[in-house]
Amino acid sequence: xxxxxxxxxxxxxxxxxxxxxxxxxxxxxxxxxxxxxxxxxxxxxxxxxxxxxxxxxxxxxxxxxxxxxxxxxxxxxxxxxxxxxxxxxxxxxxxxxxxxxxxxxxxxxxxxxxxxxxxxxxxxxxxxxxxxxxxxxxxxxxxxxxxxxxxxxxxxxxxxxxxxxxxxxxxxxxxxxxxxxxxxxxxxxxxxxxxxxxxxxxxxxxxxxxxxxxxxxxxxxxxxxxxxxxxxxxxxxxxxxxxxxxxxxxxxxxxxxxxxxxxxxxxxxxxxxxxxxxxx
Ligand SMILES: [Zn+2]
Numbered sequence: 001x002x003x004x005x006x007x008x009x010x011x012x013x014x015x016x017x018x019x020x021x022x023x024x025x026x027x028x029x030x031x032x033x034x035x036x037x038x039x040x041x042x043x044x045x046x047x048x049x050x051x052x053x054x055x056x057x058x059x060x061x062x063x064x065x066x067x068x069x070x071x072x073x074x075x076x077x078x079x080x081x082x083x084x085x086x087x088x089x090x091x092x093x094x095x096x097x098x099x100x101x102x103x104x105x106x107x108x109x110x111x112x113x114x115x116x117x118x119x120x121x122x123x124x125x126x127x128x129x130x131x132x133x134x135x136x137x138x139x140x141x142x143x144x145x146x147x148x149x150x151x152x153x154x155x156x157x158x159x160x161x162x163x164x165x166x167x168x169x170x171x172x173x174x175x176x177x178x179x180x181x182x183x184x185x186x187x188x189x190x191x192x193x194x195x196x197x198x199x200x201x202x203x204x205x206x207x208x209x210x211x212x213x214x215x216x217x218x219x220x221x222x223x224x225x226x227x228x229x230x231x232x233x234x235x236x237x238x239x240x241x242x243x244x245x246x247x248x249x250x251x252x253x254x255x256x257x258x259x260x261x262x263x264x265x266x267x268x269x270x271x272x273x274x275x276x277x278x279x280x
Contacts, residue, residue: 002044002091002092005044005094006043009042013042013117013118016115016117017042017043017117018095020079020086021095021115022097023115024060025060025061026060028060028061028062029116030119030121031062033054034154035121035123036123036129036184037122037124038051038124039051039054039064039114039119039120040119040120040121040122041089041091041094042117042118043092043118044092044094045120046089047068048068048096048119049064049066049067049071049112050068052151053065053066053108055106055264056263057103057105057111057264059111059113061097061114061115062115062116062119063105063113063114064112065106065107065109065110065111066110067112070090072089072099073088073089075088084098085100094118095118096112096115096119097112097115098113099111099113100113105264107268124184126188127152127184128185128186128187128192128227129182129183129184129185130183130185130223130224130226130230130256131158131180131222131223131224131226131256132144132183132199132222133158133178133219133220134202135203135219135221136179136214136219137156137179137181137266138270139202139270140181141153141154141155141181141267141268141270142271144181144183144195145271147185147190147195148189148190149185149194150183150185150190151184151185152183152184153181153183154181154182154261154267155180155182155261155267155269156180156259156260156261157170157177157178157180157218157259157260157262158177158178158224158257158260159176159177159180159222160175160176161175161176161177162175165260167263167266170218171218172216173209173216173217173218178218178220178222179218182261192233193233196223196233196234197237199223200241200244204221205241205250206245206248221250221251222251222254223251224254224255224256225253225256231255234253238253
């Protein structure tokens with residue numbers, strides 16, 4: 001234990017980090033939190049987890065499927081009447097939580113179950129964010145996830161009439177939510193124009209509420225922008241694209257409303273299930 005790192009902890013933090021406690025499930029500030037950045041140790045500030053390894057295990061605590069190299073130490077824990085693997089910060093030895101293998105939730109098949117009180121989030125200010133709707137979000141996510149300069153992509157629902165929609169709600173088309181992909185990208189590596197070109201090349205922007213056999217408002221063509229610059233570039237690129245199609249482009253360009261992250265089984269779906277394209 002490195003008491004120097006613990007002097008500024010609150011009593012609540014101390015209970016978890018020093019006394020190896022566990023916060024109540026579904027209460028931590030990072031349980032339902034999926035922004036792009038780095039999670040550091042709350043006590044010694046050492047980087048522990050990239051946010052693109054975070055997923056929703058449904059267990060009530062922040063879950064990561066990988067740690068930064070060398071950031072975390074594992075040790076057997078015989079408390080609670082069973083053998084578990086405790087994880088601690090490798091620098092200050094502060095308690096983080098436990099790690100579990102073989103649950104088949106993500107491709108890495110590992111779940112670092114971490115207390116929100118053990119970590120702190122630092123947002124990546126250099127990243128920009130945009131949302132694309134271009135039909136089935138499984139395929140659209142795969143398209144962007146593999147691009148160099150895309151740090152994080154995740155699928156969800158946007159632009160509809162209901163709060164906290166689930167897949168069963170949106171798949172009728174009645175809620176008006178679009179299936180979208182949230183893309184965090186580094187402008188220095190991949191420009192917004194590059195992303196738009198990928199978007200245009202991989203769907204039909206002239207068919208209202210339809211992509212191939214997928215029909216319904218959830219499959220509409222839409223760009224939800226987060227900056228005026230993105231709006232301008234997207235609108236200009238529609239004019240350029242019109243010459244490639246003999247029909248009017250009906251793609252909507254709208255300021256981003258609330259993004260509702262989809263259920264975990266939809267995230268990275270095609271890769272997790274070894275599917276090349278959207279399987280119907
Ligand atoms: Zn630490």
